[in-house]
Amino acid sequence: MTAGSPTSPPPDGHPKDHDEIESYLAGLVGSELAAPVTAADPVNQPMIRHLVLALGDRNPVYTDVRAAADSVYGGIIAPPTALQTWTMPPPAGPAGEAPRTGRDELMLVLDAAGFTGIVVATMEQTYQRPLHLGDLLTSTLRLAAVSPLKQTALGEGYFLTEALDYVDQRGERMGEIRRTVLKYRPRTGARG
Amino acid sequence: MTSYPSVTVPVAGEQLPELAIDLTRTFVISTALATRDFQPIHHDPAAARRDGTDDIFLNALTTAGLIGRLVTDWAGFNCRLTSLKLKLGRPAVAGRMLRLTGEVSDVASADVTGWAVTISVMGSTEDGVHVTAVASAVLPGGDPSSAPPANDHAGTVSEPNAGNERE
Numbered sequence: 001m002t003a004g005s006p007t008s009p010p011p012d013g014h015p016k017d018h019d020e021i022e023s024y025l026a027g028l029v030g031s032e033l034a035a036p037v038t039a040a041d042p043v044n045q046p047m048i049r050h051l052v053l054a055l056g057d058r059n060p061v062y063t064d065v066r067a068a069a070d071s072v073y074g075g076i077i078a079p080p081t082a083l084q085t086w087t088m089p090p091p092a093g094p095a096g097e098a099p100r101t102g103r104d105e106l107m108l109v110l111d112a113a114g115f116t117g118i119v120v121a122t123m124e125q126t127y128q129r130p131l132h133l134g135d136l137l138t139s140t141l142r143l144a145a146v147s148p149l150k151q152t153a154l155g156e157g158y159f160l161t162e163a164l165d166y167v168d169q170r171g172e173r174m175g176e177i178r179r180t181v182l183k184y185r186p187r188t189g190a191r192g
Numbered sequence: 193m194t195s196y197p198s199v200t201v202p203v204a205g206e207q208l209p210e211l212a213i214d215l216t217r218t219f220v221i222s223t224a225l226a227t228r229d230f231q232p233i234h235h236d237p238a239a240a241r242r243d244g245t246d247d248i249f250l251n252a253l254t255t256a257g258l259i260g261r262l263v264t265d266w267a268g269f270n271c272r273l274t275s276l277k278l279k280l281g282r283p284a285v286a287g288r289m290l291r292l293t294g295e296v297s298d299v300a301s302a303d304v305t306g307w308a309v310t311i312s313v314m315g316s317t318e319d320g321v322h323v324t325a326v327a328s329a330v331l332p333g334g335d336p337s338s339a340p341p342a343n344d345h346a347g348t349v350s351e352p353n354a355g356n357e358r359e
Contacts, residue, residue: 054226055254057261060196061269072270072332080273081256088228117243119283120252126275154244186244
């Protein structure tokens with residue numbers, strides 16, 4: 001599958017039964033689920049301030065120019081755990097809109113088969129260096145692994161392991177995320 | 193700015209101060225949007241109920257962000273997080289109280305740049321365990337004469353307690 005240009009079945013031909021879905025998923029393992037995404041904006045103070053206010057994080061290296069200059073970082077940095085934030089996709093378009101990426105299409109296929117729920121099961125973030133103001137991130141997304149159908153407390157579903165890799169404007173590695181999401185069929189009466 | 197806490201010498205077995213978060217819908221929604229996670233399950237209660245939870249719940253990037261806060265609230269602003277591994281359990285649903293605790297599980301031998309510290313984290317709500325995590329960080333320490341250049345992007349650390357005096 002080519003990055004950003006899904007070649008899987010059109011909406012009317014979505015795989016529905018168990019064997020079709022498993023073979024569809026198996027065909028995607030190892031492929032890029034989206035073209036590389038470059039952040040719309042470089043790492044910047046307004047987005048950092050918005051984030052740390054929401055989180056209640058008063059670490060001065062995120063917002064206090066003097067304190068940050070005197071720190072080991074030599075200047076303002078973004079919270080490292082926000083590595084993914086800079087290239088997150090925009091809100092979903094109207095219902096029925098064509099999928100924008102291979103990942104959108106993968107989610108659409110599983111939604112159509114009844115696996116509408118999604119939760120993150122595990123996430124491993126590794127940071128090569130801090131994010132400074134002005135850094136412009138580009139991320140790539142690959143489907144690394146898919147589980148067989150599993151029974152879980154939330155309902156039956158598939159665990160999808162995604163590999164996200166981040167580089168800056170010079171191509172220098174900034175960090176990576178390995179994330180496993182459960183895409184599940186909600187159990188009637190399930191509670192969170 | 194009020195003083196920001198710090199430690200000088202991390203010790204295995206040390207407990208981090210608990211971080212308790214009242215999971216109001218305002219908190220869940222504002223953090224989801226600030227991390228740019230627009231999935232309806234984090235802001236639309238009806239969408240969350242359709243997928244089997246009682247109400248909207250924290251997105252994973254917010255759980256990660258709170259663990260980052262837990263670590264630096266204890267270690268101070270010269271602490272550099274190098275990795276974070278999360279295993280998520282029960283969703284952290286609006287209306288609950290999330291309590292994050294941490295313990296220093298390992299301190300690697302100091303070199304000139306500081307201590308490599310491993311911190312085990314657990315977060316629970318009234319519904320049970322929301323997250324277990326392992327955070328790796330470098331804390332200031334070692335030889336204070338080896339100050340890094342002012343704009344050190346490699347993030348090496350020295351100057352123990354450099355962040356302590358700031359008000």
